[in-house]
Structure formats: C-alpha cells, structure tokens
Amino acid sequence: MTERGQTQTLALDRQTRRWLRLEHLTYLLGSSRVEGGAGRHVTQFCRLYRDLCSDLCLANARQLSEPVIQYLHSLVSRAHSQLYRSVAQPLPRWPRLREILLRDVPPRIYRDPCFRVAMVTFFLPFLLSMALAYFEVDYSRAVLGESMMSQLESMYGEAPSGRNLPVNVAMSSFYIRNNLTIALQCFATGIFFGLGSVLSLFLNGFLLGAIFGCMLSSSCGPNFVTFVLSHAPFELTGIAVAGAAGMKLGYSLVDTNGYSRLAALRRTARESIPMIGVASALILMAAFIEGFWSPLPVPIFFKYGLCALSCAILVVYFLVLGRRAPHET
Amino acid sequence: MSIPAQSSAAAKPPLDTVMELLTPEHVRFQYRLAGAGSRAFAFCLDAVVKSGAYIGFGLLTKYSEGFGWGSMLVLMFILEWLYFVGFEIFWNGQSPGKRVLGLRVIGIDGTPLTWQQSVVRNLLRPADQFPLVYGVGVISAILSSKAQRLGDMAAGTMVVVEDRPSRMPGRDDIPPDIEPLVMQLPAGMRLERDLRQAVLLYGAKRANLPAALREELIRPLVPRLLAVTNMPQELDPDRVVAAVCIALTQPTGTEKELGRD
Numbered sequence: 001m002t003e004r005g006q007t008q009t010l011a012l013d014r015q016t017r018r019w020l021r022l023e024h025l026t027y028l029l030g031s032s033r034v035e036g037g038a039g040r041h042v043t044q045f046c047r048l049y050r051d052l053c054s055d056l057c058l059a060n061a062r063q064l065s066e067p068v069i070q071y072l073h074s075l076v077s078r079a080h081s082q083l084y085r086s087v088a089q090p091l092p093r094w095p096r097l098r099e100i101l102l103r104d105v106p107p108r109i110y111r112d113p114c115f116r117v118a119m120v121t122f123f124l125p126f127l128l129s130m131a132l133a134y135f136e137v138d139y140s141r142a143v144l145g146e147s148m149m150s151q152l153e154s155m156y157g158e159a160p161s162g163r164n165l166p167v168n169v170a171m172s173s174f175y176i177r178n179n180l181t182i183a184l185q186c187f188a189t190g191i192f193f194g195l196g197s198v199l200s201l202f203l204n205g206f207l208l209g210a211i212f213g214c215m216l217s218s219s220c221g222p223n224f225v226t227f228v229l230s231h232a233p234f235e236l237t238g239i240a241v242a243g244a245a246g247m248k249l250g251y252s253l254v255d256t257n258g259y260s261r262l263a264a265l266r267r268t269a270r271e272s273i274p275m276i277g278v279a280s281a282l283i284l285m286a287a288f289i290e291g292f293w294s295p296l297p298v299p300i301f302f303k304y305g306l307c308a309l310s311c312a313i314l315v316v317y318f319l320v321l322g323r324r325a326p327h328e329t
Numbered sequence: 330m331s332i333p334a335q336s337s338a339a340a341k342p343p344l345d346t347v348m349e350l351l352t353p354e355h356v357r358f359q360y361r362l363a364g365a366g367s368r369a370f371a372f373c374l375d376a377v378v379k380s381g382a383y384i385g386f387g388l389l390t391k392y393s394e395g396f397g398w399g400s401m402l403v404l405m406f407i408l409e410w411l412y413f414v415g416f417e418i419f420w421n422g423q424s425p426g427k428r429v430l431g432l433r434v435i436g437i438d439g440t441p442l443t444w445q446q447s448v449v450r451n452l453l454r455p456a457d458q459f460p461l462v463y464g465v466g467v468i469s470a471i472l473s474s475k476a477q478r479l480g481d482m483a484a485g486t487m488v489v490v491e492d493r494p495s496r497m498p499g500r501d502d503i504p505p506d507i508e509p510l511v512m513q514l515p516a517g518m519r520l521e522r523d524l525r526q527a528v529l530l531y532g533a534k535r536a537n538l539p540a541a542l543r544e545e546l547i548r549p550l551v552p553r554l555l556a557v558t559n560m561p562q563e564l565d566p567d568r569v570v571a572a573v574c575i576a577l578t579q580p581t582g583t584e585k586e587l588g589r590d
Binding site for chain 1: 354356358360396398399405418438441444445448449456459530534
C-alpha cells in the first residue's frame with residue numbers, strides 16, 4: 001500500500017469507529033440499560049451525533065458511494081429518534097387515572113355537542129322503534145323477521161333460573177367481545193366524516209328498540225324485563241359514548257378549528273382516547289352484570305334496584321360531575 | 330422538534346417511497362417508507378402468530394369445559410384489539426410480523442411511537458378494513474405521500490423500513506496489484522455525476538456479483554471511462570472500474586475533512 005492508501009484506511013477507520021461507537025450508544029440509551037455513567041454516555045452521544053450530522057452533509061456534498069450514504073442516513077435516523085424523544089408519556093397510573101376519569105372526562109363529555117347528538121341519534125330511534133314494535137306486531141315482524149322473533153321468545157321463554165359459574169364466565173366473555181367490538185367499530189367508522197358512527201348508532205338503536213318493544217308486548221315480557229333491566233343502562237350509554245367519540249372524529253374533519261384537517265384529526269383522535277376508555281369501562285361493567293347478575297333468580301325488586309343504581313351512577317357521572325368547571329391541566 | 334421537510338430544493342419532491350426529514354442540525358435524512366405489500370405480509374405473519382396462540386390455548390384448556398370457552402373468548406378479544414397495541418408499546422413500534430420484516434411504526438416527525446398514537450392507529454383498524462381486506466387502508470396508503478392508512482393519519486404515524494446494515498460497507502475486495510493501475514490514472518480526473526455514482530455503486534457491490542454479471546453491468550460504462558482516463562483499450566474492464574473506484578474514494582485535500590478526529 002502506498003502512503004496515500006494508508007492514510008485513507010486510517011481515516012476511514014477512525015470515522016468508522018466513531019460511527020460504531022454512536023451505534024452502540026444509541027442502542028444503550030434506547031434499551032434503558034444505562035446505569036452508572038449515564039451522563040457521560042449522553043454527552044458523548046450528543047457530540048458523536050453532531051459529528052455524524054456533519055459527516056452526512058459532507059458525504060452528500062462529496063458524493064460518496066450510495067451504500068455509505070444509506071448507512072449514514074439510517075444511523076442518523078436511529079440516533080435522531082433517540083435524541084428527540086417526545087417527552088416520555090408513560091401509561092397513566094392510578095391517581096392520575098382517577099383524576100382523568102372523574103375530573104377531566106365528565107365535563108368534556110357533558111359540554112360536547114357530539115355527545116348530545118349521539119344520544120339523540122341512538123335513543124330516539126330506540127324509543128320510536130320500541131313504541132312501534134310494542135303496538136304493532138306487523139312492524140316487529142317486518143323488522144326482525146319471524147325466525148328471530150321465535151328465537152327471542154325461546155330465549156326468554158322461562159324466567160331466569162340461575163346458571164353455573166362456567167356458563168356465566170363464558171357468557172360475560174361473549175358479551176364483552178360482542179359489545180365492545182360493536183362499540184369500537186362504531187367509533188372507528190366515525191372517521192368517515194362521522195357517517196359510520198351515525199349510521200351504526202341509528203341502526204343499533206332501531207334494532208334494539210324493535211327487540212325491546214316486541215318482547216315487552218309478547219307473553220315473555222316480564223322475563224325479558226328482569227333479564228335486561230340491570231345491564232341495559234350501562235350498555236346502551238357505553239355504545240352512545242363510543243359513537244359520540246366517533247362523531248367527534250368525523251366532525252373534526254369538517255370544522256377544523258383553524259388547524260389543517262389532518263392536524264385537527266390528530267388532535268381529536270388523541271383527545272378521544274379517554275372517552276373510548278369510559279365507553280369500554282361501561283360496556284365491561286354491563287357485560288359482567290349481564291353474565292353474572294342478570295340470570296340470577298332474585299326478586300324483581302333487586303333488579304329494579306340495580307337498574308336505578310346504575311342510572312343514578314350515570315346521572316352523577318355525566319350530569320353532576322360533568323357540570324363542574326372543566327379541569328385545567 | 331424537527332419539522333418535516335416541506336419540499337427539498339427541487340420544486341417537486343420525487344415520486345418515491347422515501348420520506349425526508351429536516352433535523353434541527355439542518356441535516357436532511359431519509360426514511361424508507363414501507364409499502365402496502367410488506368405491511369400486508371407483516372399482517373399475515375401476525376395472523377399466523379395469533380392463530381398459533383389460539384391453537385396452543387385451545388389445547389391447554391380443552392379439558393376445562395365452560396371456562397375454556399369463556400377464556401378463549403377473552404383471548405380472542407385481547408388478541409383482536411390489544412395485540413398490536415401491546416406489542417407496539419413494548420417493542421417500540423414493532424409487532425412480531427413487523428420485526429421479522431424489519432418494519433417499525435414511528436411518528437411522522439421521526440420520534441418513537443407513543444402509547445396514545447399506538448392506541449389510535451390500532452383502534453381505527455375497522456375503518457381501514459372497510460369494506461373488506463383493508464380496502465380503504467390500501468387506497469389511503471397508496472394516495473398518501475407517507476404511505477399512511479387512515480389510522481396512521483389520525484395518530485400521526487408512519488411505517489418505515491429499518492435498514493440496519495450489519496456493518497459499515499467497506500472496500501475489502503480490492504483486486505490484487507491494482508495500485509499501479511490507480512497510479513496511472515490522470516490526476517485531475519473529473520467524472521460526470523451519473524458515471525461517478527455508477528462506479529461507486531459498482532465498487533461497493535462488486536464483491537457480491539458473479540463474474541458474468543460484473544461484465545454485463547460495466548460494459549456500458551467502459552467506453553466513457555476509457556475516454557475520461559485515457560487508458561489503453563485492452564485492459565480488463567473490471568480492473569479499470571475498480572481502479573477508478575479506488576481513486577475516487579481516496580481522500581483529496583478537502584475530503585480529508587471527513588476523516589477528522
């Protein structure tokens with residue numbers, strides 16, 4: 001090797017060593033396995049990262065070969081995402097979670113026009129459809145169909161007589177999966193300018209209303225009431241809240257509040273996470289009640305009691321807590 | 330925070346799967362975006378992992394009737410809705426399928442994925458799956474400049490290919506006795522940009538190319554190279570290109586700056 005060749009190898013080697021060192025530090029800092037001497041690591045990391053940035057500029061300007069440039073790009077990107085972490089946002093722990101659930105979310109939902117629209121979109125067709133099905137058998141026959149009606153009647157043909165534990169567990173799991181999937185789909189399809197949420201709230205309200213009305217007017221009405229009463233408030237409200245979150249998502253694309261449409265969507269999506277959390281919690285509670293409590297052969301008085309209690313909880317949560325001044329964070 | 334580069338010096342960004350970011354150090358660096366194809370493949374791998382979990386769990390609980398069915402439903406729910414969120418949070422933007430294919434979800438400003446972003450992009454999967462087999466998601470990814478499906482747009486994330494070369498590209502396959510040839514090259518040799526890039530790329534990949542392919546690849550380069558370098562025609566073209574490549578990568582006065590300490 002000539003002298004020229006040797007200098008080059010040496011220079012490249014020093015450079016390479018710096019890059020490899022940075023690669024190693026990026027890995028170290030990323031794996032949170034840095035214990036003692038973390039400060040020293042960080043200082044060195046920053047210096048090496050700045051050097052790397054100028055190396056990349058020079059490499060571009062000098063038109064070094066493509067693989068070297070690609071390597072530098074990938075190293076810069078890894079080090080960059082290590083250096084410019086958004087402020088670490090751990091999953092909220094209990095005290096903060098309680099604050100979010102009890103102080104942040106209720107006022108936000110209470111003041112949210114989308115929530116009111118969602119409640120109307122869900123409960124108005126529900127009540128109308130229930131009244132129609134209660135007074136007109138032809139209506140429920142047209143909406144539900146003969147086979148579904150007879151299926152429902154066989155389901156609620158006899159009074160709840162209690163079940164064994166495994167069946168309760170299984171049924172709860174079934175309701176959790178089924179209802180949460182409905183609610184989350186109702187939220188997600190809201191991104192189509194809210195249309196998915198509106199449609200899904202409307203259709204669910206309409207269908208559930210028909211089932212309620214049809215069963216109430218039939219011979220097995222009392223059985224149906226004792227079964228459904230306890231979990232209905234949580235379940236129906238949960239679906240409405242999820243729909244409201246979806247409608248908010250869609251509405252943010254229309255009224256962007258001065259942001260670009262995409263930025264508005266991003267903001268709203270992040271804000272809707274606590275709402276989805278509340279909706280999921282409501283549906284989870286409803287599913288456990290539906291799985292374990294609803295089939296119990298207890299006097300109807302207790303079922304009315306639980307229904308009243310859950311309605312009271314909902315009123316306190318959405319109206320009393322919601323009316324308080326929004327919590328500034 | 331870094332801001333996404335609006336458009337580089339060129340008026341129109343190239344139609345490419347590369348996303349450029351401008352760092353506060355005023356360096357532009359690039360991410361390679363993952364296309365719909367590799368993401369679909371990663372999704373299929375994840376589906377295989379999930380099916381494996383179902384089968385394993387089913388075998389484990391097959392004798393506990395009732396409970397087995399119930400816990401299977403819970404597992405289905407968890408895997409349907411929390412599989413991606415969980416892996417993306419704890420594996421920093423990767424699920425098993427993405428990890429195998431070297432994909433990673435990151436924020437559009439190049440920052441690591443936060444848990445909120447992961448929740449949003451995965452809760453919105455039903456919208457992307459509409460009407461079937463991710464129809465909306467695929468169309469959205471094709472139309473979006475950052476290959477985002479709707480969930481990515483709402484979360485402010487993108488999926489990138491992480492190329493992680495195992496080691497620095499080197500020049501360890503220098504043909505023997507090339508130095509005299511290098512010394513014969515004219516001192517102030519100047520190559521046009523495309524020719525220079527082609528030579529350098531060839532130099533970097535030469536070790537992995539079979540001889541027949543080498544010859545085929547450099548045949549179009551040789552006349553131009555010979556014209557620039559005034560070398561005799563009868564030399565082995567491969568050696569000429571290699572020599573030029575070595576000459577190009579040796580530091581001139583300014584290039585030594587790159588190798589500073």
